[in-house]
Amino acid sequence: MAFVTRQFSRSFSSSQALHHTIKHVTVIGGGLMGAGIAQVAASTGHSVVLVDTSADILNKSAKGIENSLKRVAKKKFAEKPEDGEAFVQKVLKNVSTSTDAASVVHGTDLVVEAIVENLKVKQDLFGALDKVAPEHTIFASNTSSLPIADIASCTARLDRFGGLHFFNPVPMMKLVEVIKTPATSQQTFDALLEFSKALGKHPVSCKDTPGFIVNRLLVPYMLEAVRLHERGHGSKEDIDVAMKLGAGYPMGPFELLDYVGLDTSKFIIDGWHAKDPDNPLFAPSPLLNKLVSEGKLGKKTGEGFYKHK
């Protein structure tokens, strides 16, 4: 078990901590994002506890992490498979699992939450953890669309609360958006930037505004592509080809919508539209709504804008 470095004296409040190295991380939510975050943190020498609601889910998450690590090791240690196996085992030793977040946060420097995208559920989780986590522990949410300040509002550690927005698939994607609310202390923000770098990621600083940077640009762009198609300006195939060959994007907007999930995209745009109904960039799309109502959610259901095998 890695030792935690906590360099702050009793005469300083936790928000005035001189220096804070994040070594022990609790990741809540062992789904797509949480498992990826746990894998990357463990691979970079952090001690990680992964939390979810059932042992079954955690077994699946652990198996997923192991398989993903094996793929990494196969590439990284192509010449020396035995070193690859040692790497996998070493990383796996850094990860443990639990179904009880409250009982594992006592020794943690950072809680990263990657549970269901629901404000009330996230608030309930952080509200409960706030009562049992040590003073110095930083809380961070991986939310894609909810204001960090709203999630943090149920805790008494507003200065030690920020956003860490990772991208899917976490082991591959280099970017982390680090989000500072008006109440996040500079020390907390710096610790989150340092942590992102320690994971081998490239952090960018964001304000706590809808969609931060990437989704704020990407979601209206994808929706505008759907509107363009709805207005009869081009087939989805032509629009995808145009953006790949003309703008150099690796995927067209319809391919990307299928990859992200049509339900996820609809959820995000509906949330923004509810808050800012006059903004035409956030207008809902009848075609997107129709496909979601038919259960055509993209790659994960086998069909979205395209059919997937």
Ligand SMILES: NC(=O)c1ccc[n+]([C@@H]2O[C@H](COP(=O)([O-])OP(=O)(O)OC[C@H]3O[C@@H](n4cnc5c(N)ncnc54)[C@H](O)[C@@H]3O)[C@@H](O)[C@H]2O)c1
């Ligand atoms: N999927 C993406 O591309 C993506 C990208 C960036 C951010 N996000 C955000 O990350 C978060 C998780 O997304 P995901 O795609 O990994 O979802 P997911 O459905 O794959 O995983 C969520 C996990 O959280 C668990 N969970 C739910 N409530 C819990 C609770 N109270 N305590 C512990 N575990 C709980 C679920 O059992 C599930 O395993 C969301 O906030 C989402 O907006 C998603």
